[in-house]
Amino acid sequence: MPTDPPPDWVPARRRVIGDRIRAARTSRGLTQEALAEAAGVDRKTISRIEQAVHSPLLDHLLVIAHALDAPLATLVRDEE
Template sequence: MPPEQPLPDWVPARRRAIGAAIRSTRLRRNLTQERLAERADLDRKTINRIEQGHTSADLDHLLLIADALGVPLSVLVRD
């Protein structure tokens, strides 16, 4: 199996942008990371890592977060 190729620079940049969209939406809703995590049935550390762009959120987590924030997923992932 060939070694894994590094991700293009735009991928982590987009991941950070999605995390920033989650954070700004969360703050507009006056939610803490802890409260968002409770609503989404996720760990607060998971929310933090996603917002900071340190980890790639899987689709299930993004769907749960969007639902917990009361927004369509497209709001969080649009360019």
């Protein structure tokens, strides 16, 4: 596991991903709690990912995308 802080673009990308997850969740009328339940994760996990304070596990991104019925690529793509 790297001990150096990540490059500046990494937290910025996490924020973009968190924003996309929040936008997809709210457009479907879901609360963080409802998404967490549908994805089988803790609500705090959803909150931390949306706020970009948590580096999400790939497994979490996969189950969140599935619960949102959204392609994972849509949530994590590079272009803004």
